[in-house]
Amino acid sequence: MxxxxxxxxxxxxxxxxxxxxxxxxxxxxxxxxxxxxxxxxxxxxxxxxxxxxxxxxxxxxxxxxxxxxxxxxxxxxxxxxEKFSSPPEIIGKVVIGAASGDLHSLGKRIVSGCLKSLMVKVIDLGINVGAEQFVEAAVANDAQVIAISAMMVHTATGENGSIKVRALLKQRGLEDRIKLAVGGAPYRFDPALFRKVGADAWAPDGVTAAKVIVRLINEAKT
Amino acid sequence: MTPLQILDAAVTGSAAPRIPIFCNLFDQGAREMNLHPKAYFADGACVAEAQLRMQKRYGYDNVWSLQYVGKEAELLGCKKILFADDGVPNVADFVIGNWDDIGTFEVPSDITQHPAWQSVADCLAILRDEVGATRPICAYVTASTTLPAILMGMDKWMELFLLGPTDLRDELLRKCADFVQQHLAALRAAGANVLVYSTPFGSPYFVSKKIIANTVMPWMQKDLSRGGVADVVYYCGMAPFNEVIDPVFAQLGIRSHYISPLADLAEAKRIINSRGLTCGVIDDIKMIHWSAEETRAEVRRIIDIGKPGGHFLFGNGVMPMAVPEANIRAMLDAAFEFGQLS
Structure with missing residues (x-):
């Protein structure tokens, strides 16, 4: 074969x-x-x-x-x-989680699974994650991307989600170093929504999200 | 004609002055009553009052007894709901933490005796007395194949559904189907006359058509085996399902289909034709940022596709709180204007 x-x-x-x-x-x-x-x-x-x-x-x-x-x-x-003769080189790091007020975990699980197989280190913050927590974890882990999953309209568009993460990145001068990706059902219904919440990119599904995040990692590195 | 007669005319294809116009306003009720969502949803009389007030103000056809989707989880033992000021409540306590819990998980023998049912019963009693003879009173029922998502989380359910032992999966589905049968009967007895059957796993967006045919369809048949389907609407949680409309007709007998805004409405109308009711649904997430003119244009586009030949209803999804009131008004004004039939 x-x-x-x-x-x-x-x-x-x-x-x-x-x-x-x-x-x-x-x-x-x-x-x-x-x-x-x-x-x-x-x-x-x-x-x-x-x-x-x-x-x-x-x-x-x-x-x-x-x-x-x-x-x-x-x-x-x-x-x-577990069987590798030496640890593989990772291509980048992403901090991922569900937005503040959002308890859905399937989307980020799909994204995380694909990213891990693509040699991206995933720092999973879980569900109902505050904006400050995303930024702190990204800085602490030297991550290139923050990925936020939001399955409900109010968690996608609310003031404590991506909008606040963008504001914090701007306030701390981190926008060149850390990119912001979003995903979840509301973005499928309004493909222009990601811009309105301050994200750099979005994807219509978890598998494509992994591809988008790898692209953002490369952009952040250059 | 009453709104209930207009709805019946649309389903059967008989003469009516206009198409039925549904508007689904849920979380707006708390704002209407100037209450925090937790206090609002705890009081069925309050929910009914808000539904009646909003219906009267905007003039659309239906009212809703749905309080929030997590209500079903509460009836099955969920102890915590996360209420938000600006959006839908979320299940925050999963009844099934791991697969071992499935064996001990039990459906109440009579859900109408459960404390969580009281607010539903209170709400429906008022709606039935006030408008039961003239208006569609909608209620929401989650299908057995989707219900586990709010009992154990979608990712754990997906794992069990696709990869787990089938006997364990089926044990859970049997319990969920028992609940769905009870739930449908209780809602009907309390006065609901339009039952929105929410079955995302019945959409090819969630699982393949093969899995729908082999696994999901038999469970949907079991869910709906009592009480008939004349008052049931097929709805996949806003996911597209055009490809399964024919099997839904053939194997479930459901004639009313709530089409996803992501689906091809013209195709859905062609498939359903005069066999039943095509519900054309506006993408109300886009309404957050649309102007009133854009909203009006989209309503016109939808009605232009669906109205010819009759058998058509206009509706929305789950109107987000962030949609400006001017757009809700623009949507309804346009629906009444373009939805005239005579």
Whole structure:
């Protein structure tokens, strides 16, 4: 089986939300001689990137597929990392959480799962996170991106969410160093909303959000 | 004609002076009564009073008995709701913390005896007495396949639903379906005459059509197996579901469909045609920043698509508190103007 075949078979299984089939592909790859490093860098990461492209183009992809993409990739990566001969180099750091007053955690879980498999260090602050907490954690961890999930209109647009994080970043002169990404249902219904809450970017789903965050990490680094 | 007769005419395709016009105002009620949301929602009489006042002021057709979605979680044991000054209440205490809790999780044998039901009963009693003979009284029921999301959190439910042991998943779904059946019956008995069946897992935006057909559909059939579906509206929490309208007709018999603003309304109307009611829904999140003119133009666009051939209702989603009152008025003025049929 070639690497392309592995990636294709893995992604078909993920798209069918069939975790056992996806894990079977990974196990077959290991049996065929791929190292844990190869599984992550040559199979999982290209597969997640390919899934990002597919989901971006396929408006009919569903939440279950996004969840499984993240869940399986994160699980496989975590298992493989334990077997790495040396710790891998991370490409950046993101502080993530649900906005103040918001108790929904699915969105950030999908984003976090994809980011971890892409070698991004994720500092997960949980749910109902205050604006100050986001900024403090980003500074303390030297993160390039703050990612805020908001599933309700008032937590997306309220004064204690992204709007306040933007104000704090500006006040502390951190806007060049730390970028702000948002996501969640309200942004899907109004794709221009992210600008009104002071964010640098948004994504319509958790998998695409990971791609957007990686882009912001690279922008913040330059 | 009364608003209830206008609604019936739209469903059956008989003559009426205009299309039905629904407006869903929930959290605005606390502002109307000048109360904090927690105090407001605790008092069913207050909720009914606010619903009647807002209906009278704006003139739309329906009133709502829904207090907040977390009410269902409270009926199932949730002890804490996070109330916000500027938005919808949030479930802050998950009844099911981990999979082991599913075995001991129990549905009350009679939810109408639960203390959390009292405010619902009080609200519906007033609405039924005041407008029950003339207006649609809407109530909200979460489907069994979605209910676990407010009992254990969406991510844990998604994990169990997709990856967990099917016997455990089905044990939870059986309990949730029992609750849904009870809930529907209790709401009907209390006077609700339009039951909005909220079933996000019945949308291909949430899970694949294959999973809907094999797993979700049988549970929806169980949810709706008693009391008929003539008063039931299919709603996927604002997610699109055009692709499953046909199976919903064929396997559930539901004729009224609350179409997502993200879906192709013209396509939905073509699929439903004269078999039932197409509800054209405005994107009220965009109404936060639209002008009154933009709101009016969008109402006209929606009604222009849906009105020809009848069998059409205009409505909104869950009007955010941040929508300016001028836009609510503009929406309703336009709906009454463009929704005339004779």
């Amino acid at each position: 070639t690497l392309t075949n592995y990636i294709q078979a893995y992604n078909e299984a993920v798209f069918e939300t069939d975790k056992p089939a996806a894990l079977a592909v990974v196990n077959q790859a290991l049996r065929d001689g791929l190292s844990p490093e190869d599984v992550v860098f040559k199979l999982v990461i290209p597969a997640v990137e390919s899934m990002m492209e597919r989901i971006e183009k396929d408006q009919d992809s569903n939440l279950a597929q996004h969840f499984m993409t993240a869940q399986i990739a994160a699980d496989v990566t975590e298992k493989m990392l």
